[in-house]
Structures are given as structure tokens and as C-alpha cells.
Amino acid sequence: MKEYDKLIFEISRPGRKGYELPADNYGHDALADIPAGLMRGEAAELPEVSELDVVRHYTNLSNKNFGVDTGFYPLGSCTMKYNPKINEEVAAMPEFAEIHPLQEAETAQGALELYYNLQQALSSLAGLEEFTLNPYAGAHGELTGLMVMSQYHISRGDTRRTKVIVPDTAHGTNPASAMVAGLEVVEVKSKPNGSIDVEDLKPLLDDTVAGIMMTNPNTLGMFEVEILEIAKLVHDAGGLLYYDGANFNPLLGKVRPGDMGFDIMHINLHKTFSTPHGGGGPGSGPVGVAKHLVDLLPNPRVKKDAEGKFYVTGDDRSLGSVSTFFGNFGVMMKAYAYILTLGRNNIRNVGPMATLNANYIKESLKDAYKLPIEGPCKHEFVFDGLLDKSNGVTTLNVAKRLLDYGFHAPTIYFPLLFHESMMIEPTETESKETLDEFIDVMHRVAREAAEDPEVVKRAPVTTAISHPDETGAAKNPILSYRSLKKAKA
Amino acid sequence: MSNRFIPHTDSDIAAMLKRIGVATVDDLYADIPEEVVFKGEYALPEGMSEIELRRFFKELGAKNRRLTVFAGGGAYDHYSPSVIPHLLERSEFYTAYTPYQPEISQGTLQYIFEYQSMISELTGMESANASMYDGATATAEVMFMMVASSRKKNRVLVSSTISERVLEVVRTYARFHGVELTEIPECDGVTDLKAIPAELAKGDVAGVIVPTPNRYGIIEDYTGLADMVHEAKALLGINADPSALAVLRTPAEWGADIACGDGQTLGMPLQFGGPYLGYIACSNSMLRKMPGRVVGATVDASGKRCYVLTLQAREQHIRRQKATSNICSNQSLMALYATIYVALMGNDGLREVNRLSCDGAHYLAGRLVESGKFRLAFDKPFLKEFVVKTDLDVKKINRRLLDAGIMGGLDLGNGMIEFAVTEKRTREEIDKLVTLMLQED
Numbered sequence: 001m002k003e004y005d006k007l008i009f010e011i012s013r014p015g016r017k018g019y020e021l022p023a024d025n026y027g028h029d030a031l032a033d034i035p036a037g038l039m040r041g042e043a044a045e046l047p048e049v050s051e052l053d054v055v056r057h058y059t060n061l062s063n064k065n066f067g068v069d070t071g072f073y074p075l076g077s078c079t080m081k082y083n084p085k086i087n088e089e090v091a092a093m094p095e096f097a098e099i100h101p102l103q104e105a106e107t108a109q110g111a112l113e114l115y116y117n118l119q120q121a122l123s124s125l126a127g128l129e130e131f132t133l134n135p136y137a138g139a140h141g142e143l144t145g146l147m148v149m150s151q152y153h154i155s156r157g158d159t160r161r162t163k164v165i166v167p168d169t170a171h172g173t174n175p176a177s178a179m180v181a182g183l184e185v186v187e188v189k190s191k192p193n194g195s196i197d198v199e200d201l202k203p204l205l206d207d208t209v210a211g212i213m214m215t216n217p218n219t220l221g222m223f224e225v226e227i228l229e230i231a232k233l234v235h236d237a238g239g240l241l242y243y244d245g246a247n248f249n250p251l252l253g254k255v256r257p258g259d260m261g262f263d264i265m266h267i268n269l270h271k272t273f274s275t276p277h278g279g280g281g282p283g284s285g286p287v288g289v290a291k292h293l294v295d296l297l298p299n300p301r302v303k304k305d306a307e308g309k310f311y312v313t314g315d316d317r318s319l320g321s322v323s324t325f326f327g328n329f330g331v332m333m334k335a336y337a338y339i340l341t342l343g344r345n346n347i348r349n350v351g352p353m354a355t356l357n358a359n360y361i362k363e364s365l366k367d368a369y370k371l372p373i374e375g376p377c378k379h380e381f382v383f384d385g386l387l388d389k390s391n392g393v394t395t396l397n398v399a400k401r402l403l404d405y406g407f408h409a410p411t412i413y414f415p416l417l418f419h420e421s422m423m424i425e426p427t428e429t430e431s432k433e434t435l436d437e438f439i440d441v442m443h444r445v446a447r448e449a450a451e452d453p454e455v456v457k458r459a460p461v462t463t464a465i466s467h468p469d470e471t472g473a474a475k476n477p478i479l480s481y482r483s484l485k486k487a488k489a
Numbered sequence: 490m491s492n493r494f495i496p497h498t499d500s501d502i503a504a505m506l507k508r509i510g511v512a513t514v515d516d517l518y519a520d521i522p523e524e525v526v527f528k529g530e531y532a533l534p535e536g537m538s539e540i541e542l543r544r545f546f547k548e549l550g551a552k553n554r555r556l557t558v559f560a561g562g563g564a565y566d567h568y569s570p571s572v573i574p575h576l577l578e579r580s581e582f583y584t585a586y587t588p589y590q591p592e593i594s595q596g597t598l599q600y601i602f603e604y605q606s607m608i609s610e611l612t613g614m615e616s617a618n619a620s621m622y623d624g625a626t627a628t629a630e631v632m633f634m635m636v637a638s639s640r641k642k643n644r645v646l647v648s649s650t651i652s653e654r655v656l657e658v659v660r661t662y663a664r665f666h667g668v669e670l671t672e673i674p675e676c677d678g679v680t681d682l683k684a685i686p687a688e689l690a691k692g693d694v695a696g697v698i699v700p701t702p703n704r705y706g707i708i709e710d711y712t713g714l715a716d717m718v719h720e721a722k723a724l725l726g727i728n729a730d731p732s733a734l735a736v737l738r739t740p741a742e743w744g745a746d747i748a749c750g751d752g753q754t755l756g757m758p759l760q761f762g763g764p765y766l767g768y769i770a771c772s773n774s775m776l777r778k779m780p781g782r783v784v785g786a787t788v789d790a791s792g793k794r795c796y797v798l799t800l801q802a803r804e805q806h807i808r809r810q811k812a813t814s815n816i817c818s819n820q821s822l823m824a825l826y827a828t829i830y831v832a833l834m835g836n837d838g839l840r841e842v843n844r845l846s847c848d849g850a851h852y853l854a855g856r857l858v859e860s861g862k863f864r865l866a867f868d869k870p871f872l873k874e875f876v877v878k879t880d881l882d883v884k885k886i887n888r889r890l891l892d893a894g895i896m897g898g899l900d901l902g903n904g905m906i907e908f909a910v911t912e913k914r915t916r917e918e919i920d921k922l923v924t925l926m927l928q929e930d
Contacts, residue, residue: 005793005794007599007602007603008603009603017837017838018572018832018834018838019570019833019835019841021838021845022912024841024844024845025916026849026852026916028851028852029844029848030847030848030850030852031736031843031844031847031848031872033870034708034847034870034872035710035870037712037738038708038710038738038870039736039737039738040734040735040736040737040739040742041738041742042613044610044613044735045610045836046607046611046832046834046835046836046839047831048835048837049832051572051833054829054832055575055576058579058600059576061599061600062576062581062582062596064593064594064595064599065581065582065585065593065594065596066581066590066593066594067580067583067585068584068585069580069581069584075586075589078586080586081494083580083583083584084494086539088578088583089543090543092574093546093547094555095547095550095551095553095555096550097758097759098758099553099759099760100556100558100560100564100761101563101759101761101762101763102560103556103896104887104891104896107554107556107896108761109552110549110550111553113552114549120532121532124532125533136622136623136626136763136820137622137816137818138817139815139817139818140622142815143815146665147661147665172804172805172806172807172808172809172817173815173817175805175810176805176808176809176812176814176815177815178810179810179815180633180662180666180814180815181665181666182665182667185810223518223520225520225522227525228522228524254518254521254526255521255525255526255527256527259525259527260525276583276584276822277583277585278582278583278822278823279583279585279588279596279597279821279822279825280597280619280782280818280819280820281620281622281764281818281819281820281821281823282622282766282818282820282823283818298661299657319665320657320661320664321625321654321658321661322626322658322661322662323622323623323625323658323763324563324625324652324654324762324763324765325563325564325761325763327762327763328763328764329761329763330758330763330764337542339533340542340545341494341536341537341539342492342536343533343534343535343536343537344531344532344533344534344535345535345536346492346495346536348531349495349497350495352515352517355517355518356497356502356505356509356514357505359509360508363509376511376516376517376518376520399590403590408590408593409589409590428494428495429494429495429496431497431501432501432505460592463592463593464592464593464595464795465592465595465789465793465795466789466791468591468787468788468789468790468795468797469787469788469789470591470787472787473785473787473797474785474799474802477616477773477776477783477799478787479602479605479609479615479617479783479784479785479786479799480602480605480606480609480610480615480616480617481606482609482610483615487786
């Protein structure tokens with residue numbers, strides 16, 4: 001394919017246009033009446049391109065991308081499962097796309113019913129009382145959930161509880177969300193197998209603790225078997241348990257967070273419930289809570305009256321608002337379509353098959369990659385680089401070499417527990433044949449590392465670009481076309 | 490086991506279990522305490538085929554009513570070009586993750602670079618990030634940027650003329666994070682600028698946030714504000730409608746340090762409130778305090794121009810609790826939406842959109858005022874959104890409109906109605922609206 005490297009600004013030609021609008025028949029230029037001091041001086045420099053220019057340009061850009069539809073995407077902790085096409089179709093339906101968020105409830109019953117029923121479905125799947133679907137993403141859900149935690153203590157007059165316990169293996173968003181929520185982070189140590197060290201936890205549990213944030217299975221893909229003891233300890237100390245739903249996928253069909261003692265959780269609809277990641281968003285991060293926390297959920301709330309009509313309301317006890325309207329509604333539609341497609345029986349296979357796939361890869365590759373923790377994992381697991389590191393081939397090298405073979409790389413250098421972490425999550429939507437191909441390529445890369453290490457270190461060699469200068473990019477940031485032109489001049 | 494999203498046949502499962510060395514899939518869950526294993530039924534219906542699912546959504550959709558929209562309040566019924574959804578459905582875009590592997594993500598990285606460039610052009614600011622969740626959370630993050638940029642100051646002033654929904658979110662974020670928020674009162678529909686010096690004089694103000702246009706659609710005059718704020722060693726943030734910035738004085742021209750707002754006006758479908766996007770742009774001196782993803786241009790080993798995620802040392806996955814924000818994603822696909830929209834419209838198209846909306850809004854306002862039953866609530870310049878006051882029963886009017894398939898203006902209480910007119914509305918629709926509004930019951 002011809003190499004295409006233009007910016008949309010660079011194919012702009014003065015006088016060309018990509019739009020047509022109706023003629024203005026109001027008979028008066030009201031814009032000209034606005035005082036000049038309130039109007040823009042210098043015009044914005046925006047592209048002037050035809051419709052076909054735009055279509056070709058972005059089609060060309062799409063060809064430089066790799067998505068789940070392109071190939072296997074074993075990115076640990078991201079749950080890159082297949083994004084069903086029917087979900088896209090229903091989300092685009094004009095019956096929903098053209099509904100204004102402030103329409104009278106009676107004219108938006110379909111949208112409100114979907115919101116209400118999706119939150120009920122998630123409640124059932126999570127073993128919690130009720131969800132808000134307003135948060136926009138996983139990290140936004142974490143923030144909202146921590147606000148619920150904080151609000152709970154404040155509402156009881158227990159204002160000293162400002163600390164939140166976070167395992168040292170947690171996703172980076174956990175401590176960052178706690179910071180934004182105004183809570184102080186206290187780290188609890190992990191045992192060598194990655195699970196929380198209960199003996200290290202106990203002395204931390206005093207009356208300044210608001211709660212603990214955990215994910216289970218943890219970031220190593222291992223189930224926290226002492227969860228019931230941890231829940232009891234935290235609850236006895238007056239704290240709440242927050243469940244980071246990033247790792248919820250393997251539990252579908254097997255375990256519900258509410259049944260493990262969690263009081264609050266968020267779900268990433270773009271992980272467990274198949275909505276696309278969109279190159280970084282939009283996602284959706286619904287937050288569910290146990291019964292005693294329901295009134296604290298953010299406004300607006302969607303409820304159902306005795307006659308089965310849906311309505312929008314707010315609660316004075318609520319923590320406040322975290323979104324302009326109802327969150328990323330279009331994303332919710334896709335998740336709901338997915339849940340309805342699988343239904344109550346097939347959804348039970350999601351977790352088990354995701355777990356089967358992960359264990360299959362793990363057991364097939366531990367002869368070439370260092371497996372730090374033995375035993376069954378759940379949806380994902382971590383290798384600590386190659387078994388044989390004598391040639392200096394790193395996890396980064398292996399990851400880049402995988403790109404040459406047409407696979408996306410695993411998550412690398414996370415969790416921080418090991419120097420050469422390589423976190424692999426296949427998801428349940430991948431077939432045995434795809435996993436076998438991946439296993440075969442991983443073995444081949446390990447052989448290359450042993451026999452011809454430079455091949456691996458030079459990788460990737462087949463991609464559109466190779467070894468970008470990231471240090472230079474950060475040292476001298478060029479973040480717009482205007483500054484790019486300036487830098488060239 | 491097998492369904493169309495889960496491909497495992499019985500023989501696959503048997504072969505895989507054999508390799509793993511366990512007898513059953515349940516054995517992989519043997520470490521889970523028996524008490525927590527879920528043995529009940531999920532409260533979900535039976536799975537649906539695609540035929541049934543389509544029927545289901547068609548029936549559900551029929552419970553919504555598609556209306557002719559004359560309301561805004563943060564979501565505007567602008568024209569959305571046909572090209573955009575087609576390009577957004579390129580699955581190389583929408584099934585990709587955050588571009589962590591630049592070698593196979595140049596598509597995403599380049600459109601984000603283009604998006605940042607366009608936001609910079611529209612706001613006049615030097616640099617923009619890769620987008621935020623929405624305008625309200627972006628504004629709350631601007632408040633945090635202000636506090637983080639000053640050493641000891643922990644107070645932010647926000648105009649009470651900013652959208653009510655934005656203000657709600659800013660209040661929530663401020664309360665939990667521990668930022669002291671002072672709301673500047675309004676005077677005749679605009680920010681009472683005279684109230685600001687006394688607050689600034691207290692010496693504890695990190696920044697001031699004001700809107701354009703404001704919650705009543707008014708284009709406020711911020712002459713002198715930036716100097717006032719900067720003399721007090723504080724920062725000025727302006728929450729602005731990016732579409733309107735094609736014609737209105739930009740945050741940069743007002744002397745702002747940071748701009749933010751909601752990108753829905755860049756042609757995004759109403760979609761019952763989302764997904765839209767939030768944007769943040771700032772002067773380069775603030776760059777390292779800015780939250781969110783940022784894409785920068787660089788070169789690869791062979792000197793080829795390319796794009797990478799950059800300035801990541803600010804972010805949660807590196808800095809954890811010391812990060813500038815907890816934000817991990819952006820609204821990437823909506824940033825692509827905005828990018829394609831702006832590329833198609835260009836400067837002239839955006840000007841025309843504003844001209845049509847502005848002319849329509851003024852036509853509607855004129856017709857209502859000349860009826861003698863309505864008057865403009867404020868004698869101030871506006872673009873596409875405005876408030877009228879009436880002694881008539883607003884609820885009755887809106888009910889009548891609804892019966893005719895029209896979403897009238899937002900009822901602000903006290904006989905105040907807020908209308909928004911976009912380029913999608915026609916003169917005939919406006920005439921019909923006015924006729925219905927003036928009808929006696």
C-alpha cells in the first residue's frame with residue numbers, strides 16, 4: 001500500500017469545502033449586530049477540504065491502526081474482547097440518537113427504561129442493590145465510588161475517616177482516584193504471590209480508615225482466597241470495601257462481588273460488557289452499591305413508579321453530580337444489547353471460558369517464559385520476561401517483535417511486582433486456533449531471542465514506523481499543527 | 490458451551506483442559522471459597538437471537554418520541570454530516586485500545602494530534618489535550634489545575650452564570666477534593682465582575698472560571714478581567730462552546746490561561762446526553778499541570794514523522810497518587826468525531842452554522858417579543874440561546890408544544906423560558922412554534 005503521511009491541514013486548499021447548509025432566509029444578519037468587542041479577531045486556521053478528501057484521509061489513517069477486528073489483542077487488564085456489530089447498529093438507532101437528555105420523561109420512556117433495566121441487570125450480575133450508570137469510564141467510576149465511600153462516613157458524622165487502603169499491586173488509577181476524591185492513600189503490601197498480606201493489613205485498620213480498594217482476581221490474575229477474612233476485618237473496623245471492576249470478566253457466571261462482601265464497585269462496560277474501547281474511549285463506568293449506600297449515589301437517578309413509568313429524580317442525600325446528564329448513554333445501549341444477546345445462561349460461560357483461555361496460554365508457554373506464580377490463574381496472568389535472559393532480550397523487545405508477527409503486544413511492565421512483567425489476557429471470545437497461533441509465535445520469539453537476539457531487539461521492522469523518539473517528544477512537546485510548522489521553520 | 494461470541498467446542502475444551510492438566514473448568518475455580526460461589530440464577534431474560542434483539546430495540550425505541558428540538562441547556566441539535574458515522578465505523582478505529590503501541594496506532598495518534606490542533610485553533614490556546622469525559626468534568630479538572638499551579642492557594646472563584654449542570658459537578662468535585670469554591674454572583678444575567686476584586690484581594694484565590702456564552706446564552710463582556718485576575722497572581726479559565734468560538738472572541742483573546750468546555754456542539758448526536766466530549770486547552774506554561782492524554786509529534790528511527798503519547802510523567806499509571814488527575818482514558822472516538830466534523834465544516838462552515846443559528850434565534854426572539862406576550866429576560870447580546878419572560882403559563886405552553894411534537898424551551902421557573910435554535914431549524918418550524926405558543930387554550 002502507498003504510504004500516506006499527510007495531516008488534514010496539509011491537504012487543505014483555500015476555497016475548497018466539505019459541507020453544504022441551507023440558505024439563510026431570515027432576512028437579517030443578526031451575527032453582525034453583536035458588538036465587535038465580543039467577536040473573534042483573527043480567524044481560526046482550519047482545513048478546507050472536500051468531502052472525498054476527508055473520507056480518503058481518515059480511511060488512510062484507519063489503515064495505520066490495529067484493532068480487535070484486525071487481530072488478537074492480548075492486552076492484560078484491558079479485556080479486549082470482540083465488539084459485536086449488532087451493538088453498534090442498535091446504538092445508532094435514531095429513536096435513541098435523536099433524544100434530547102432534557103426531554104420530558106414521558107417522551108423518553110424507552111431511553112429511561114433501558115437505563116433502569118441495565119442498572120438492574122448489572123445489580124443482579126454483581127450481587128449489589130443498585131447502580132448508577134452516570135460515570136463515564138472506569139477511573140471516573142472509581143472516583144464516584146470513593147465519593148460514595150466518603151459521603152457514607154460524612155453522613156454518619158464520622159469525619160475522621162480519610163484514609164483508603166490500596167494494595168501496592170493496584171491499577172494506577174486506584175491511588176490517583178483516591179487523591180482526587182480527597183482521600184489519603186495507605187499502601188498495603190502484597191505477599192510474593194501477589195495477594196494482600198493480611199498480617200500487614202491488620203495494623204492499618206484503625207478508625208481513620210474509610211475503606212479498602214481491591215480487585216479480585218488481583219492484578220496478577222490470582223483470586224484473593226482470604227477475601228472473606230479481609231472483608232470481615234475491614235467491616236469490623238468500620239470501613240467499606242470497594243471493588244475495582246477492571247477484573248470482573250472472569251467472575252461472570254461464578255462469583256458476585258456483593259457476595260464477597262464488597263459494598264461498592266464499578267464496572268467497565270468497555271471491558272466485561274463488550275463495548276468498544278474506541279481508541280481510548282468513550283467507555284462507561286457504572287457504580288453499584290449495597291443497600292445501605294443507595295441514597296448516596298450521584299444525581300440524576302432514574303426510577304420506576306408504581307405504574308411502571310420511569311422518571312428522573314434527585315436525592316438530597318446524594319453525593320452530588322459527576323456528569324452533565326446521564327453518562328455515556330450510547331455505550332450503555334451497546335452493553336445492554338450484549339447482555340440481552342447472551343442472556344442468563346450464556347453469560348455464565350463468559351468467565352469460565354476467559355479463565356480457560358488464560359490458563360491454556362500460561363501452561364503452554366511456561367517452558368519459555370518465566371512464570372513467577374504457579375497454579376490456576378483467572379482471566380489473565382503475568383510472565384516475568386523470558387526464562388533465558390542471558391542475551392539481554394527484554395519484555396519490551398518481545399512485545400515489539402509480536403507486532404511484526406501481527407499480534408498486539410501484552411500489557412508490559414505492569415504490575416510493578418516484577419522487573420519484566422508481561423501481562424496476558426486473551427478473553428473468552430478467542431478460539432483455540434488463535435491461541436495456538438499466538439503460543440507458536442511466542443515460542444518462535446523465544447527461540448529467536450536465544451539464537452539471533454538482534455532480530456528481536458531491532459523489532460518491529462514491518463510496521464508503519466519503528467522506534468519513535470519518545471524522549472524527544474516529551475523534551476520538546478509539539479502538540480499542534482501550528483507548533484509543528486513553527487518547529488520546521 | 491459455544492455461542493456466536495464464545496467459540497469453544499467440547500473437543501476444544503477437552504484438549505485445553507488436558508494441556509492445563511485439570512479435569513474440569515470448575516477445577517480452575519477450586520481456590521475460590523465455596524461460600525462465595527454464585528449458585529443462583531441471574532435476573533436476566535433468556536438470550537436473544539439477532540432477529541429478536543432488533544425487534545426488542547425497535548419496540549423500546551418506539552417508547553421514545555423524536556421531537557423538533559428548541560431547547561439546549563448543554564445539548565444542542567446541530568447538524569451531523571453523514572460522513573462522520575461512516576468513518577467512525579471503521580473498526581480499525583473503534584476496536585482499538587488507547588494507543589500504547591505507537592507503531593500500530595498511528596491512525597489514532599494522528600487524529601488526536603489533528604483534534605488537538607483544531608481545539609488550539611478554535612480556542613486560540615497554545616496546546617490542547619486529547620479530550621476529557623464532558624464539559625462539566627473538564628471544568629472541574631480546570632479548577633484542580635488552578636489549585637495545583639499555585640503553591641498555597643486553595644480557593645477558586647466560579648461565575649454563577651456558568652451552566653447549572655457544570656456548576657453541580659464542579660461543586661461536587663470541589664467538596665470532596667477540598668477546594669474552597671466561591672460562586673461569583675450574577676447581576677442582570679451576567680457575572681458581577683465588580684464582586685471579583687474584593688475576593689482577589691484576600692490573596693487566597695488560585696483561579697477564576699467564567700463562561701462564554703453563559704447559562705442564559707448571553708455573550709458576556711470580560712474586558713479587563715484577565716488583567717484583574719493576573720495582577721492577583723491567579724489564573725483565568727474560560728468555559729466556552731467550541732463551535733461558537735469560530736465567531737466569538739476566544740479565551741486566548743480574553744487573556745485566559747486555560748479554556749475548557751463541551752464538544753457536543755461540534756455536530757454530535759444528542760443521544761440522551763452522551764457520549765460527547767470535554768476539552769481542555771491551555772498556554773504552554775501550564776502544560777505539565779494539564780490532566781489527560783496528550784499526543785505529540787516526533788520522528789522515528791528512520792526520520793519519518795510520527796506521533797506518540799507524550800508528557801506521560803503527569804499521569805496516573807506513572808505517578809499514581811501524585812498524578813495531575815486520575816483520568817486514564819479520553820473520549821477518543823468522539824475526538825475523531827469532532828475532528829472529522831471540523832475538517833468537513835472548516836472555518837467557513839462553522840461561521841455559517843453560527844450565522845444560521847444566530848439569525849434563527851433572533852428571528853424567534855423577535856417574533857415572540859412583537860407578540861407583546863413575551864419580552865427578553867435580559868437586554869444582552871446572544872448567539873443561539875436566549876431567555877424570554879412571560880406571564881403566560883409556561884407549563885401549559887410546553888404541554889401544547891409537546892402534543893404537536895415540539896420540545897419547547899426549557900422552563901427556568903418564574904415565567905422564564907430558555908430557547909435554543911440551531912441551523913437545523915427552519916423559518917417554518919419557528920413560525921409554527923410561535924403560533925402554538927400564542928394559541929389560547
